[in-house]
Amino acid sequence: xxxxxxxxxxxxxxxxxxxxxxxxxxxxxxxxxxxxxxxxxxxxxxxxxxxxxxxxxxxxxxxxxxxxxxxxxxxxxxxxxxxxxxxxxxxxxxxxxxxxxxxxxxxxxxxxxxxxxxxxxxxxxxxxxxxxxxxxxxxxxxxxxxxxxxxxxxxxxxxxxxxxxxxxxxxxxxxxxxxxxxxxxxxxxxxxxxxxxxxxxxxxxxxxxxxxxxxxxxxxxxxxxxxxxxxxxxxxxxxxxxxxxxxxxxxxxxxxxxxxxxxxxxxxxxxxxxxxxxxxxxxxxxxxxxxxxxxxxxxxxxxxxxxxxxxxxxxxxxxxxxxxxxxxxxxxxxxxxxxxxxxxxxxxxxxxxxxxxxxxxxxxxxxxxxxxxxxxxxxxxxxxxxxxxxxxxxxxxxxxxxxxxxxxxxxxxxxxxxxxxxxxxxxxxxxxxxxxxxxxxxxxxxxxxxxxxxxxxxxxxxxxxx
Amino acid sequence: xxxxxxxxxxxxxxxxxxxxxxxxxxxxxxxxxxxxxxxxxxxxxxxxxxxxxxxxxxxxxxxxxxxxxxxxxxxxxxxxxxxxxxxxxxxxxxxxxxxxxxxxxxxxxxxxxxxxxxxxxxxxxxxxxxxxxxxxxxxxxxxxxxxxxxxxxxxxxxxxxxxxxxxxxxxxxxxxxxxxxxxxxxxxxxxxxxxxxxxxxxxxxxxxxxxxxxxxxxxxxxxxxxxxxxxxxxxxxxxxxxxxxxxxxxxxxxxxxxxxxxxxxxxxxxxxxxxxxxxxxxxxxxxxxxxxxxxxxxxxxxxxxxxxxxxxxxxxxxxxxxxxxxxxxxxxxxxxxxxxxxxxxxxxxxxxxxxxxxxxxxxxxxxxxxxxxxxxxxxxxxxxxxxxxxxxxxxxxxxxxxxxxxxxxxxxxxxxxxxxxxxxxxxxxxxxxxxxxxxxxxxxxxxxxxxxxxxxxxxxxxxxxx
Numbered sequence: 001x002x003x004x005x006x007x008x009x010x011x012x013x014x015x016x017x018x019x020x021x022x023x024x025x026x027x028x029x030x031x032x033x034x035x036x037x038x039x040x041x042x043x044x045x046x047x048x049x050x051x052x053x054x055x056x057x058x059x060x061x062x063x064x065x066x067x068x069x070x071x072x073x074x075x076x077x078x079x080x081x082x083x084x085x086x087x088x089x090x091x092x093x094x095x096x097x098x099x100x101x102x103x104x105x106x107x108x109x110x111x112x113x114x115x116x117x118x119x120x121x122x123x124x125x126x127x128x129x130x131x132x133x134x135x136x137x138x139x140x141x142x143x144x145x146x147x148x149x150x151x152x153x154x155x156x157x158x159x160x161x162x163x164x165x166x167x168x169x170x171x172x173x174x175x176x177x178x179x180x181x182x183x184x185x186x187x188x189x190x191x192x193x194x195x196x197x198x199x200x201x202x203x204x205x206x207x208x209x210x211x212x213x214x215x216x217x218x219x220x221x222x223x224x225x226x227x228x229x230x231x232x233x234x235x236x237x238x239x240x241x242x243x244x245x246x247x248x249x250x251x252x253x254x255x256x257x258x259x260x261x262x263x264x265x266x267x268x269x270x271x272x273x274x275x276x277x278x279x280x281x282x283x284x285x286x287x288x289x290x291x292x293x294x295x296x297x298x299x300x301x302x303x304x305x306x307x308x309x310x311x312x313x314x315x316x317x318x319x320x321x322x323x324x325x326x327x328x329x330x331x332x333x334x335x336x337x338x339x340x341x342x343x344x345x346x347x348x349x350x351x352x353x354x355x356x357x358x359x360x361x362x363x364x365x366x367x368x369x370x371x372x373x374x375x376x377x378x379x380x381x382x383x384x385x386x387x388x389x390x391x392x393x394x395x396x397x398x399x400x401x402x403x404x405x406x407x408x409x410x411x412x413x414x415x416x417x418x419x420x421x422x423x424x425x426x427x428x429x430x431x432x433x434x435x436x437x438x439x440x441x442x443x444x445x446x447x448x449x450x451x452x453x454x455x456x457x458x459x460x461x462x463x464x465x466x
Numbered sequence: 467x468x469x470x471x472x473x474x475x476x477x478x479x480x481x482x483x484x485x486x487x488x489x490x491x492x493x494x495x496x497x498x499x500x501x502x503x504x505x506x507x508x509x510x511x512x513x514x515x516x517x518x519x520x521x522x523x524x525x526x527x528x529x530x531x532x533x534x535x536x537x538x539x540x541x542x543x544x545x546x547x548x549x550x551x552x553x554x555x556x557x558x559x560x561x562x563x564x565x566x567x568x569x570x571x572x573x574x575x576x577x578x579x580x581x582x583x584x585x586x587x588x589x590x591x592x593x594x595x596x597x598x599x600x601x602x603x604x605x606x607x608x609x610x611x612x613x614x615x616x617x618x619x620x621x622x623x624x625x626x627x628x629x630x631x632x633x634x635x636x637x638x639x640x641x642x643x644x645x646x647x648x649x650x651x652x653x654x655x656x657x658x659x660x661x662x663x664x665x666x667x668x669x670x671x672x673x674x675x676x677x678x679x680x681x682x683x684x685x686x687x688x689x690x691x692x693x694x695x696x697x698x699x700x701x702x703x704x705x706x707x708x709x710x711x712x713x714x715x716x717x718x719x720x721x722x723x724x725x726x727x728x729x730x731x732x733x734x735x736x737x738x739x740x741x742x743x744x745x746x747x748x749x750x751x752x753x754x755x756x757x758x759x760x761x762x763x764x765x766x767x768x769x770x771x772x773x774x775x776x777x778x779x780x781x782x783x784x785x786x787x788x789x790x791x792x793x794x795x796x797x798x799x800x801x802x803x804x805x806x807x808x809x810x811x812x813x814x815x816x817x818x819x820x821x822x823x824x825x826x827x828x829x830x831x832x833x834x835x836x837x838x839x840x841x842x843x844x845x846x847x848x849x850x851x852x853x854x855x856x857x858x859x860x861x862x863x864x865x866x867x868x869x870x871x872x873x874x875x876x877x878x879x880x881x882x883x884x885x886x887x888x889x890x891x892x893x894x895x896x897x898x899x900x901x902x903x904x905x906x907x908x909x910x911x912x913x914x915x916x917x918x919x920x921x922x923x924x925x926x927x928x929x930x931x932x
Contacts, residue, residue, distance in 0.1 A: 034913050041926050062844050062906050069907075075846045312912040317899050320922060324895070331895055339903035350903055378528050380541045412908030413879035416917075419901055420886035429790065429797055433783050435885055437805035437816055440528045441535075442878030446778040447500050451882075456786060460507050 017091055017107065020114035021049035023326065024105060026095055026262070027121030028052030029060060029144065030312045031293025033078060034319035035119050037086045042323055044087075049113060051091045051105070054145035056080055061312055063142055064173035066153055068181025073149045098266035100286055117288055117326050120263060120276060121319070124256035124294035124310060131165075131252075133228030139250045142170060152251075159249035161185045163237045165225055166253035167195030169342055172212065174251060176344055179215045187218040187245055189237065194221055198358075199340050199351045201390065204404050211345030220245075256310060258295045271297065274306055280332040281325040282318055290326070292318035301335035301422070302354060302401065303362065309338040339419045341412045346385075350415030353402030353422045356392045365395035369428060369458030375408040377438070377445035387411060389450035391418070391431070393458050398427035405450065410442065417451060428462065431455035483557055483573065486580035487515035489792065490571060492561055492728070493587030494518030495526060495610065496778045497759025499544060500785035501585050503552045508789055510553075515579060517557045517571070520611040522546055527778055529608055530639035532619055534647025539615045564732035566752055583754055583792050586729060586742060587785070590722035590760035590776060597631075597718075599694030605716045608636060618717075625715035627651045629703045631691055632719035633661030635808055638678065640717060642810055645681045653684040653711055655703065660687055664824075665806050665817045667856065670870050677811030686711075722776060724761045737763065740772055746798040747791040748784055756792070758784035767801035767888070768820060768867065769828065775804040805885045807878045812851075816881030819868030819888045822858045831861035835894060835924030841874040843904070843911035853877060855916035857884070857897070859924050864893035871916065876908065883917060894928065897921035 023046055025036045036050040062076040070076050083090050094108040104112040126141035128134045138159070140152050156162070162178060164171045167190030175186045188195060194205035195212065209219055224240040228250055237245040258275035268284045269277040275297035282290045293315035300307040314336050324331040341350035359366045369391045376384040387407025393400055403418035405411045421431050432455040438446045489512055491502045502516040528542040536542050549556050560574040570578040592607035594600045604625070606618045622628065628644060630637045633656030641652045654661060660671035661678065675685055690706040694716055703711045724741035734750045735743040741763035748756045759781035766773040780802050790797040807816035825832045835857045842850040853873025859866055869884035871877045887897050898921040904912045 030913060037913075038922060038926075041923075042929055059844050059906075059911065061904065061911070062847075065847070065906055069848070070844065070846055076844050313902055313904050313915070316912045316915070316918065317901050320898055320918070324899075324925075331899055333899075337901045339901055341903040341905040341908055343905070343907045348908065352903065378525050378536065378542050380536055381528075381531070382535070409908060410876050410879045412903070412905055413876045413883060416900075416902045417879060417882045417886055419903065420883050420890070423896075423901065424886070424890040424892070426890070430889075432786055433790075433797055433799075434882075435783050435803045435805055435889065436779050436882045437807040437818065437878070437885065438527065438779050439807040439809070439878055440525075440531055441809045442807055442814065442875060445525065445527070446782045447496060447503075449779070449782070452782065452786070456504060457507075459790075460504075463508055 017093070017111045018047070018049060018089060018113060021089065022046035022116045023048045023119065024113055024115035024117070025050045025119045025121060026105065027123055027293065028054065028057045029121070029123055029293070031123070031315040031319045032119070032121035033057070033082070034316045035121055035292060035322055036088045037082065038320055038323045039326065040086045040088055043326070047089065049089045049091055050083060051093060051095055051113070053094050055092050056146065058144055058146060058149055060144055063144070063149065064170060064177055066149065067156060067177045069177060073146050073153065077146070095262060098262060100266055100289070103288060115288070117290065119322055120284070120289065120291040120295055121293045122259040122262060122295040124258050126252070127255050127257050128252050129254050131225050131228055133230065133234070134252065136228055136230050137233040138248060139228055139234050139252065141252050155249055159184060161246045162187070162249050162251065163245050163247040164188045164251045164253060165237070166190065167192070167219070167221065168198065168253060169196065169340065170253040171251070172196060172208065172344060173342060174253065175217045176212060176215050179217055185218070186216070187220060188212070189223050189225055189239065190219070190221045191224050192221065195219065196349070199355065200349065200404055201355045201357055204349060204406055207347060207406055208344045208349055211347050215345050256294065260295060263291070263295070281329050282322045282333060283325070290322045292322045299335045301337045304335060307336045309336045311338070311340065313339060334423065337419055337422050339415060341415055347406055348409050348411040349406045350411045351402070351404040352415050352419040353400070354392060355402060355404065356390070359392050359401050364401060366401065367393040367395045367428070367458045367461055369393065369454040369456070371448070371450045371453035371457065373444040373448035373450055373453070375410060375444055376442070377440050377448070381440055387444065387450055389454045391428070391451070391454045391458060393428050395462070398429060398459070398462060399425050400428070400431065414450065428455045428459040432459050483559070483577045484513070484515060484555060484579060487555065488512035488582045489514045489585065490579055490581035490583070491516045491585045491587060492571065493589055493759070494520065494523045495587070495589055495759070497589070497781040497785045498585070498587035499523070499548070500782045501587055501758060501788055502554045503548065504786055504789045505792065506552045506554055509792070513555065515555045515557055516549060517559060517561055517579070519560050521558050522612065524610055524612060524615055526610055529610070529615065530636060531643055532615065533622060533643045535643060539612050539619065543612070561728060564728060566732055566755070569754060581754070583756065585788055586750070586755065586757040586761055587759045588725040588728060588761040590724050592718070593721050593723050594718050595720050597691050597694055599696065599700070600718065602694055602696050603699040604714060605694055605700050605718065607718050621715055625650060627712045628653070628715045628717065629711050629713040630654045630717045630719060631703070632656065633658070633685070633687065634664065634719060635662065635806065636719040637717070638662060638674065638810060639808060640719065641683045642678060642681050645683055651684070652682070653686060654678070655689050655691055655705065656685070656687045657690050658687065661685065662815070665821065666815065666870055667821045667823055670815060670872055673813060673872055674810045674815055677813050681811050722760065726761060729757070729761070747795050748788040748799060749791070756788045758788045765801045767803045770801060773802045775802045777804065777806065779805060800889065803885055803888050805881060807881055813872055814875050814877040815872045816877045817868070817870040818881050818885040819866070820858060821868060821870065822856070825858050825867050830867060832867065833859040833861045833894070833924045833927055835859065835920040835922070837914070837916045837919035837923065839910040839914035839916055839919070841876060841910055842908070843906050843914070847906055853910065853916055855920045857894070857917070857920045857924060859894050864895060864925070864928060865891050866894070866897065880916065894921045894924040898925050
């Protein structure tokens with residue numbers, strides 16, 4: 001067994017690098033942090049070292065809310081006290097190579113750390129599509145380190161005309177946050193017919209877009225960017241239809257690419273788009289090296305095809321799976337369901353699994369069940385909000401493939417009930433008979449509970465056509 | 467097949483009673499209403515008659531909030547328009563007998579209605595323990611009809627010193643509601659060591675009691691009532707320890723008994739405490755007669771023993787199971803889990819399945835996992851509230867037996883995620899790897915999500931002692 005370096009060992013005090021550790025984790029964001037802290041609890045006798053490049057680490061999901069709700073980068077950091085408290089050794093530096101033969105990672109300034117198990121949690125990097133002019137000043141992507149974020153926030157505060165390329169969650173959340181706390185002109189340009197179209201069916205997208213428009217966000221959907229115009233600095237965005245938008249800041253929120261360079265260089269199977277290949281136990285081709293989080297390749301829960309859904313909640317699941325399997329196979333990753341939630345204006349929206357459109361496109365015969373009900377009962381209770389649920393089932397087996405919900409805040413947890421139904425491959429008949437807790441001040445009435453009513457409506461259709 | 471009476475048939479216009487119907491439902495509250503409306507959707511060609519005694523029907527869960535939040539009995543009624551809309555024939559009257567041989571129900575004023583399938587949803591009645599003086603004026607139980615509720619509310623408004631016997635959900639919710647909207651003296655007398663002790667382990671009960679005390683409710687737990695004192699009207703409550711409480715109104719909230727008289731009289735197997743016997747398809751001993759809701763006997767999901775958990779959400783599950791099985795076996799009732807939620811002061815509390823104490827008392831070897839986290843991330847997000855989760859697992863299989871949560875409002879749906887885990891008999895390893903949706907404005911951070919962290923802590927204990 002490897003040991004932690006002992007006090008009194010020779011090392012650079014400013015940058016103490018141990019010679020070896022049982023478990024070495026590369027990456028300090030969601031996947032790395034979860035791996036390190038959970039590993040230390042499971043294997044208290046093992047030395048755990050976490051090596052990270054950035055210091056300190058921003059909370060990724062909080063980034064769209066930095067502008068006003070959170071207010072500053074330093075109010076959105078993972079507290080390092082967690083690592084200290086859990087007995088994890090922190091090393092700040094850049095790993096430049098993995099020596100698999102010697103089981104060592106090599107740091108940029110020379111020293112090496114030997115490992116028994118290595119976990120790659122190197123994350124992802126926002127991509128910039130090949131748009132002419134994307135290299136002009138004040139064209140940003142979201143970079144998850146404090147300096148880059150602070151620089152972006154400062155530029156954002158000074159900007160007047162903001163164009164966001166990409167109407168996914170990051171684009172939508174940034175747009176609404178900026179309008180909530182300022183009078184800046186904010187425009188979203190989205191190539192698909194609707195914002196959030198990869199997670200929601202059309203009526204849900206339209207509801208979100210209504211809230212965005214009400215907040216003063218200008219939406220240009222079904223539109224492609226032809227060029228980012230200007231001189232050294234950005235001056236505008238020209239769409240492929242010819243329309244010119246004035247812009248003194250452009251945020252490109254058009255997806256991410258896994259950070260796989262180190263893995264490829266070490267001879268591990270990895271793909272620049274898909275990520276580092278792992279089996280269901282999260283092992284790479286090298287049995288002593290695991291990968292999890294945004295850098296790891298993913299498969300879909302539904303048909304086992306490659307998935308490009310990269311979420312913090314997927315990263316934590318994968319990290320926990322890594323830890324369980326570090327010294328023997330104990331858990332298998334069932335694949336990504338994809339569970340998302342957001343708030344747009346006064347509306348909370350959430351989704352899990354496949355939309356109806358996506359399910360049909362994947363070749364499933366689908367059966368849909370829908371329900372709408374006030375989220376309090378009776379509806380005279382203060383704070384009531386109509387909440388709508390749509391569930392998508394596979395027609396022949398009756399098994400749930402996905403669900404979407406919008407309404408009040410509790411939709412943020414309601415979607416996790418749907419996720420549990422999906423994970424357990426429940427049928428519409430089973431969900432219709434679900435035993436839920438209801439309360440006048442908290443939920444729909446038991447007679448109108450969204451999930452049971454939506455599932456029953458699908459079950460009833462199946463019964464009618466049996 | 468039986469038919470609905472046609473227009474032009476001879477009948478009393480004021481009280482139109484059909485001679486026959488395919489499906490006759492007795493009872494107009496949660497179970498009966500759900501049965502009738504769902505049945506009409508499944509079997510649109512069948513005539514459905516709902517016979518009820520009270521008119522109109524109060525929403526049961528809303529009753530504790532009549533005093534101030536809802537404000538009036540007529541703002542808490544099931545709208546009859548639902549029945550009209552669904553094409554259900556409503557008959558108001560009292561059924562005095564069931565003629566099983568002739569397949570008819572007999573109404574008190576003479577006419578009979580023939581049935582193909584009969585569903586008993588006759589509900590329950592609040593019990594009064596054998597306390598001397600319980601027959602004095604201004605001693606109330608909750609009777610679920612508008613007149614009785616209006617009478618009780620009027621008396622409550624006039625009262626100064628209110629004593630509530632029973633610190634279960636009804637007692638606790640009434641006490642807090644009264645204090646929220648008045649300065650009346652409110653005292654709860656509970657025979658168990660804590661309020662809500664059948665649903666929560668001690669730390670959760672204590673947290674609820676703190677909120678009650680802060681709201682000005684006086685708590686006397688572990689105390690028995692010896693006598694309700696006074697003359698014709700109530701004047702006080704004497705505890706078995708000798709203490710005398712002043713009272714001009716007493717609410718007895720000490721449980722309910724199923725309404726089984728009609729079933730027993732018809733020769734069906736039924737028990738005054740347990741309810742009308744049904745199999746897992748909700749059939750009584752007579753294959754054409756079903757029972758559901760508070761009147762039906764229940765078994766526990768966990769060990770199949772009789773259960774006394776009577777909840778509106780259980781009633782709807784049972785009603786949907788009845789409907790599915792009316793013309794053939796299609797669903798089985800898995801037994802009662804028991805999922806409850808409530809709000810006490812600023813705290814939402816919810817529970818599903820067995821508490822640790824109850825699980826141990828039932829003979830299970832248990833493993834507990836706990837977690838506590840702000841319900842927003844980072845915790846600087848406005849509206850944040852620390853939320854605590856406790857999960858109880860069966861030690862040998864790792865399967866979840868129950869869970870409790872307290873914190874912000876979303877706990878009302880979080881408990882339904884726990885319920886889904888229980889229904890699917892998930893293990894701590896499976897729940898630790900749960901794929902949940904998280905969002906800064908809606909939930910804990912993915913790294914700290916209550917359920918996965920609590921499950922992981924149990925899994926880690928199991929791993930450590932393997």
